[in-house]
Amino acid sequence: MQVFTHTPPNPEKLLNNRYRILQSIGSGGFGETFLAEDTQMPSGRRCVIKQLKPSVNRPEIYSLIQEQFRREAAILEQLGEKSDRIPRLYAYFEEEEQFYLVQEWIEGETLTTRIQRLGRLSEAEVKEILLGILPILHRIHKQGLIHRDIKPDNIILRHPSGKPVLIDFGAVKETMGTMLNSQGNPTASILIGTPGFMASEQAVGYPLYSSDLYSLGMTAIYLLTGKTIKEMNIDRETGKILWHENVPNISRNFAAILDKAIQFYPRDRFSKAEEMYAALQTLPSPIPKTEPSLPPSTIIFPKPTASPKNKTSKLQFFHQLKDWQKATLVGVLTGAILGLGIAIPLKILFQQKSSEASTLAQQSNLPMSFYFIADSAFNDPEKAEQKRQDLIENGYSDAGLFWSPNYSNWSQHNSYKVYADWFETKSECEENLPEYRQFNPSAYCGFATK
Structure with missing residues (x-):
């Protein structure tokens, strides 16, 4: 079995005879992400290019990966066209046995950057972010996809609206790790997710729809506390995360919703995004960041x-x-x-x-x-x-x-x-x-x- 090494595109060469690489903005186990400009658009539109490479060089696997990549690219295109909370897919192509996604560049800042810059968020702000993300998760799950890597780094507050945008789906990356098991059937060989935001079943290779809700719940707790799970106390007997002590003024009902989202066993969580959304809807509506506390004179x-x-x-x-x-x-x-x-x-x-x-x-x-x-x-x-x-x-x-x-x-x-x-x-x-x-x-x- 031959393992590929990753060779970044030559910045002097146009990818697909069209895209000029401006800079690298991230890298991972199966490729790299670049900021690029589209030389065939009058505006020189900027875009994000994800370079993905299969983990092994075997013809029979490559064809499987190729088929799955195209299928998942089509789903990303459909999702991006129907919502401004997912980056639009402009194009996808294959070049020199590597796969590329060309996506919308979202101007804004990640939730991680927001916390680092301004400190933790209020309960009202976190609730609004959840209400913005959950309908997107509902659509994603209806397509049979599981995001697998929801975390503060993968949610961008779009400028200037402040609306949350969900980026970096894990399904395509998992496709790049496809291998054949002992029976000759395709199987995933890599684990997608981030420790601290990943549910227990996902950590052993069996993600569920509720795994995304767990990750979203942990993201909300990070936004409220400014702390990761490693920085919080854990009940040594039950394994429960004792995060309430870091947000003493949180409302009981909102805390209960987040507690349900991050339960250890999937059966104890919300099973669907719309269930968590409905639970949040029952809470008193927070005054949005843009709305004054007194009725506006209009x-x-x-x-x-x-x-x-x-x-x-x-x-x-x-x-x-x-x-x-x-x-x-x-x-x-x-x-x-x-x-x-x-x-x-x-x-x-x-x-x-x-x-x-x-x-x-x-x-x-x-x-x-x-x-x-x-x-x-x-x-x-x-x-x-x-x-x-x-x-x-x-x-x-x-x-x-x-x-x-x-x-x-x-x-x-x-x-x-x-x-x-x-x-x-x-x-x-x-x-x-x-x-x-x-x-x-x-x-x-x-x-x-x-």
């Missing part, structure tokens, strides 16, 4: 006519107001729009002067305060409007946006908030939120007043 932009499902209740709310309340509401809105015109170009507010009357009519359908399913925030009004149009095209006819002068987003600038729907009560918003989170896992219920 100025409402034009909004489409209410959809049939809630038009009646919203119109009834307005008609129930007394005449002086209606007059006051219209007056406040009129003054707000006039005042806003001083700070924002009029073309952003209205394309034609004749639309002002209909705009006020639409705005009058909104109560003085309301709850909304927040989708995203933008500094650029054109991007915010484009996002609103995208939501409408996807069936969210009540999608709207508003400018908030005291509502900072991740980049700490005032923002245009885009929402998918609005409601008169918090309970209505929370009832509709789980369904919408299938469309945008980061959505949450916000509150706004005029």
